[in-house]
Amino acid sequence: MDAAERWRVLRLHVEDQIPLAALARETGISARTLQRWHQLYRAGGSTSLDPRDRKDKSVRRTSAETVAFIEQLALCRPRPSLATLHRLAVTDAQARELPAPS
Known part of the structure; x- marks a missing residue:
């Protein structure tokens, strides 16, 4: 609009x-x-x-390493639950001293 x-x-x-x-x-x-x-x-x-574009459009707040880790986990069989996925991603991000995903 x-x-x-x-x-x-x-x-x-x-x-x-x-x-x-x-x-x-x-x-x-x-x-x-x-x-x-x-x-x-x-x-x-x-x-x-006039509508404005978001300032953070196409900007990821999650690091590329964390995203790759989550994608790798999500593609394995059997797929872990979302809670398990999040727990593992937080642990991995803390080990790499990166901000944890929400």
């Missing part, structure tokens, strides 16, 4: 004084999202409603 489409929805609240809760029910957009859009609009006008 681009800025123009967001403004079309938000305009009903700003100009026509339709409550955000009623607008959320009519449009299917959550009330919290509408509140966030309204806050952005008040701070910077309709141009601030």
Whole structure:
């Protein structure tokens, strides 16, 4: 949804004084999202409603070594449970002095 489409929805609240809760029910957009859009609009006008890319897009927080270790474990037969996989990955990451996966 681009800025123009967001403004079309938000305009009903700003100009026509339709409550955000009623607008959320009519449009299917959550009330919290509408509140966030309204806050952005008040701070910077309709141009601030443009969607932004995430700053951490395509950035892995888990090290490549830990990912490779988890993939290796996940592909063995019989496949370990997720809890076991996580426990082993945390142990391996601590042994390599890397941050543990969540």
